[in-house]
Amino acid sequence: MPTIITTDFGEAPGQGMVQQYALTNDLGNTVKITNYGALVTSIVCYGGEMVIGFDSLAGYLEGNPYYGATIGRYGNRIAGAQFSLNEEQFDLVANDNGNQLHGGPKGFDKYVWTASTEETSHYASLRLTHVSPDGDMGFPGELTVHVTYTWDNENALRINYEATSTKDTIVNLTNHTYFNIGTADTVHGLELVVSADRYVPVNEAGIPFGETEPVVGTPFDFTSAKPVGQDIDADHPQIQSANGYDNTWAINDYDGSLRPFAVLSDPASGRKLFCSTTEPGVQVFTTNFGSGDYTERGGRPLTTHRAICLETQHFPDSPNQENFTTPRLKVGETYRTTTVYRFE
Ligand code: G6D
Numbered sequence: 001m002p003t004i005i006t007t008d009f010g011e012a013p014g015q016g017m018v019q020q021y022a023l024t025n026d027l028g029n030t031v032k033i034t035n036y037g038a039l040v041t042s043i044v045c046y047g048g049e050m051v052i053g054f055d056s057l058a059g060y061l062e063g064n065p066y067y068g069a070t071i072g073r074y075g076n077r078i079a080g081a082q083f084s085l086n087e088e089q090f091d092l093v094a095n096d097n098g099n100q101l102h103g104g105p106k107g108f109d110k111y112v113w114t115a116s117t118e119e120t121s122h123y124a125s126l127r128l129t130h131v132s133p134d135g136d137m138g139f140p141g142e143l144t145v146h147v148t149y150t151w152d153n154e155n156a157l158r159i160n161y162e163a164t165s166t167k168d169t170i171v172n173l174t175n176h177t178y179f180n181i182g183t184a185d186t187v188h189g190l191e192l193v194v195s196a197d198r199y200v201p202v203n204e205a206g207i208p209f210g211e212t213e214p215v216v217g218t219p220f221d222f223t224s225a226k227p228v229g230q231d232i233d234a235d236h237p238q239i240q241s242a243n244g245y246d247n248t249w250a251i252n253d254y255d256g257s258l259r260p261f262a263v264l265s266d267p268a269s270g271r272k273l274f275c276s277t278t279e280p281g282v283q284v285f286t287t288n289f290g291s292g293d294y295t296e297r298g299g300r301p302l303t304t305h306r307a308i309c310l311e312t313q314h315f316p317d318s319p320n321q322e323n324f325t326t327p328r329l330k331v332g333e334t335y336r337t338t339t340v341y342r343f344e
Pocket of ligand 1: 065066101206246283285
């Protein structure tokens with residue numbers, strides 16, 4: 001029967017001791033999650049570590065690029081750190097070249113969430129809750145958020161997001177796990193398929209122009225399996241500007257239902273990661289930092305293109321882009337999205 005083992009993970013300044021929850025399925029594979037930032041710290045399948053993280057809270061407090069983190073209220077960027085809703089303008093806290101990125105300087109990844117656990121014959125489940133006050137980082141409405149991680153006997157990590165607000169607001173939650181299902185120092189040799197005929201071009205600050213473009217004939221074409229590294233240094237302004245991939249793909253057949261959107265494969269080991277979501281988009285980010293800008297587990301320097309993030313979400317700056325699906329959440333409505341990462 002799948003089990004959950006809870007251990008102390010470290011003291012969060014001003015927020016007390018936080019815990020780590022180890023969810024182990026009947027195959028002996030384990031996902032570890034901490035209620036600090038509702039973030040994934042480790043996924044070990046068949047003896048291999050699949051994600052970037054730390055084994056104690058200290059690393060997460062020292063500053064890192066959102067390893068495994070639950071991101072909110074709004075994943076990705078909002079231009080000018082402002083948006084309008086119901087003819088009212090809201091000024092957000094900016095933290096990225098005058099824009100807001102990932103919910104601002106103190107987003108959901110910086111808080112301790114309350115946790116409850118469930119063990120059944122088929123899965124282990126961790127439900128995390130956070131209440132974001134009205135005006136938090138500039139967003140209207142008190143937002144009550146539940147993130148439920150479920151780890152089952154088919155090695156599927158299902159993430160269910162739910163939120164309700166006391167005022168009309170915007171919400172765009174995601175998970176920022178960095179995956180490397182291989183054993184190499186980069187993801188260049190991993191193969192990726194993304195079920196997206198279009199992507200969202202952005203400027204050098206990561207702000208979209210308001211349209212999607214076809215991927216065909218560009219480095220962003222992953223409609224057939226392609227090594228992540230094949231075009232990662234292509235002579236394309238967005239690739240060169242970002243030093244890799246850092247764009248949102250418009251996933252095909254968006255209708256709010258759960259559908260497959262990507263498969264990441266390691267030809268050397270045969271490992272695969274099958275991804276599905278209810279969301280319209282996925283940000284593919286290939287850890288484009290300079291080697292050593294950050295560290296990871298065991299004090300190892302984080303090297304360029306070490307891992308790949310597949311952050312399901314609404315499109316960047318969607319509150320300000322009339323052509324993009326709205327991230328609006330009205331009073332009385334419940335925000336519900338799901339993303340599943342299944343390992344083979
Ligand atoms: C950079 O532009 C990228 C983001 O997409 C990423 O989420 C962050 O680093 C960690 O700002």
